[in-house]
Amino acid sequence: LTYGGLVFNAKLKGEKVEIVLDQVLLFLKENSIVNFYYKPIPDFYLQRGNQDLDFFLFKRGAVLERKEMNLAINLELPLQISKSKLKHFRRIENLDLDIVEEHDFQPFWEKVLGPRLLEKFNVKPVHTKEEIALLKQNFPDNIKQYSVYQNDEIIAGITIFETKDVVKSQYGATSQKGEQVRALDFLFINLIHKYKRKGKRFFDMGIVNEENESGYHSGLLNQKEELGCSVYNQDFYKIEIK
Structure with a gap:
């Protein structure tokens, strides 16, 4: 149940979010951090959109390192x-x-x-x-x-x-x-x-990933889908600090 990201006021505009991110990356660089890994909280936990940070990371060279299937029920x-x-x-x-x-x-x-x-x-x-x-x-x-x-x-x-x-x-x-x-x-x-x-609004039943050829546990996926879950991808980003 661990996610990462910036915590800021809901009224903070995108341009200021970008400034905050640049200051974070500058701090990491000054402290000799080589890689920054970012696991965003799934959107259904939020009351408003929060993908501006994903966009700004992408523009600074962040790459999608992996995905996991997160299963949840939209109770609405x-x-x-x-x-x-x-x-x-x-x-x-x-x-x-x-x-x-x-x-x-x-x-x-x-x-x-x-x-x-x-x-x-x-x-x-x-x-x-x-x-x-x-x-x-x-x-x-x-x-x-x-x-x-x-x-x-x-x-x-x-x-x-x-x-x-x-x-x-x-x-x-x-x-x-x-x-x-x-x-x-x-x-x-x-x-x-x-x-x-x-x-x-949502019932989160977690991931179904497994270290096998397909990358997921088919029995667990089927079990959660039969309970009414849909897949909400969990992304993982990596950015090299330069």
Whole structure:
């Protein structure tokens, strides 16, 4: 969830943005920085256009280094959840699953997220449970944990990062038992409807890139598209400081 760019008043005009950028590049040059990498925040996070900086970087020799596919749902449009997802969702509704908004991240981190990431990808969550708890403490209205329980056992969960207009599923995982009953889909669909009712503009489900020949995880792409996502490209720029 890390982006880069300039932070400035929404009323700042393009010509002044250009001046600010030149001062940044001058500072980097004076401090012997060779390359400047820029990852712009996706447009759907912004209430107004913000591509003037991209243009000024291009005019100064910035090159598009790579792209990633970022999947998101435009909640202002009719939802496009696939028929198969909705069919399973209606079946799952009868399985006595409980969705709980939790303030303690330990159950999800220790019983679902950590073990599944280790099992499937041999990695750990980017945040430790202590770090995510500290973020929650500092931003109580922006970070939320939703978990699915069956017979008092946690079987799936999604960690939400929420802004004024956008909600992002930062972490999502399910146990083997949760996988069997499609608990993660059940939770996603409930949250999609919840945040649409709340008036959020977008539901960001993150990237699907993978280091393989095609450059993306086809199963993950299909999963997110069936939940109603569309592709919003994430660009990465590089400029040599001369």
